[in-house]
Amino acid sequence: MADPFLYGTGERSPYGCLGHEVQIEHINAYVCRPSFFTDKAVIVIHDIFGWLFPDIRYIVDLIAGHGYITICPDFFKGTEPWKTTDHWADFADWMKDHDPMKVDKEADVVLKYLKEQCGAKKIGIVGFSWGGMAVHHLMLKNPQLTAGVSLYGIIRDSEERYNLLNPTFFIFGEKDHTISYNQITLLEEKLKQYCKVAYKIKVYPGQVHGFAQLKPEDMKPDDKPYIEEARKDMIDWLKMFI
Numbered sequence: 001m002a003d004p005f006l007y008g009t010g011e012r013s014p015y016g017c018l019g020h021e022v023q024i025e026h027i028n029a030y031v032c033r034p035s036f037f038t039d040k041a042v043i044v045i046h047d048i049f050g051w052l053f054p055d056i057r058y059i060v061d062l063i064a065g066h067g068y069i070t071i072c073p074d075f076f077k078g079t080e081p082w083k084t085t086d087h088w089a090d091f092a093d094w095m096k097d098h099d100p101m102k103v104d105k106e107a108d109v110v111l112k113y114l115k116e117q118c119g120a121k122k123i124g125i126v127g128f129s130w131g132g133m134a135v136h137h138l139m140l141k142n143p144q145l146t147a148g149v150s151l152y153g154i155i156r157d158s159e160e161r162y163n164l165l166n167p168t169f170f171i172f173g174e175k176d177h178t179i180s181y182n183q184i185t186l187l188e189e190k191l192k193q194y195c196k197v198a199y200k201i202k203v204y205p206g207q208v209h210g211f212a213q214l215k216p217e218d219m220k221p222d223d224k225p226y227i228e229e230a231r232k233d234m235i236d237w238l239k240m241f242i
Contacts, residue, residue, distance in 0.1 A: 015054035015215060018061040019070075024113045027106055029073040030057055032064035040242050041069040041120035043110055043145075045103070045131030047210070048094075050074065050081025055213040056128065063126065066235050068242070069118050073110050075103050075134065100133035101155070104141060111144050122146045124242045126234065128213050129153050132170075136161065139168045147241035149234050151212050152176055154187055162190040167198035169237040171230055173207030200237065204230055 019032030030051055042063050046056045051074040064070040076098060086094070107125075114120040124147040127135035132153020139148040140161060148168040155161040172184055181203075188201050204211065204226045211223060212230040219227055 015058050017057050019057070019064065024073065025109050026077065027073045027075075027109055028078070029071050029110065030060055031069070031071045032061045033069050034064050034067045036067070038067055038069060039119050039121040040067065041071070041114045041118060041123045042238060042242070043107070043114075043123065043125045044070060044072040045075055045125065045127035045134045046072055046081075047129035047131055047213070048082035048098070049084075050076055053081070055215060055218075058215045059126075059128070059213050062231065063235070063238070066239070068124075068238070069114065069120060071110060071114065073106055075106055075131070077106070098130070100130050100153070101137045103134045103138065107138055107142060107145075111142075122242045124148060124238050126238075127151065127153060129210060136168070136170075139164050139166060141165070147238060149237055151230075151234070152179060152209050154179065154183065156183060162187075162194040164191070164195050164197050164199060167237070167241050169200045169234070170202070171212060171234065172201070172203045173209060173211050174203050174205050175207060176209040178209050198241075202230075202233060 019030055022029050022031055044060050046053060051072050056072055060070045060072045082094060111123060114123055123145060125135050125138060125145050126149045128151045132150040133155055135148045135150040136153060136155045138145055143165045145166060147166055150168060151171040152173060172179060191199050207226050211227055214227060
């Protein structure tokens, strides 16, 4: 079975991180701070490849560069992330032990850390793929999160998934074969019907699952404008509300 998530996941250039690792109660996390004091923070939720994956650390550093204390906790709590050498036939079993809807405890631990140890007063959240599903879930459940951005991850199996508590932006790739256009259309229709806060849905032409977290040297030239547009849109959404 072809890799349905990212093209060339096994061919990633190394990345020299700008931040550092910390231990928060039972969770390891990667943190990057801007060069000046701020009381604004963003939690980044990784995809199936986990908190150590170079692409996600690049995104943490990128968001921090826009003036946010940015943190990517290990939402897998020390268990094995999905590896590029794993077999997709085993993916459903792996997901049973890595449920993106069971992140509330870890989110509360990280929120407490950001408020008490970092002085954060406004906190947003961004998630990719598996993490995008987790963001969708948390934006329905946790009012402490001022704004959210869910990239190519939506909750599909619940009728109670549209009453968002705070502004949420959903980003999708047009050629993402893990999320059908019908699912995106349904999400838009239901949010229009039930959602009482600001939301946005945007589909980026020609883009596959995982497109927005690639490091510059791993981008294909034709994709680069859309990747950069998605990142700018993500940052603009955060700046609008946080």
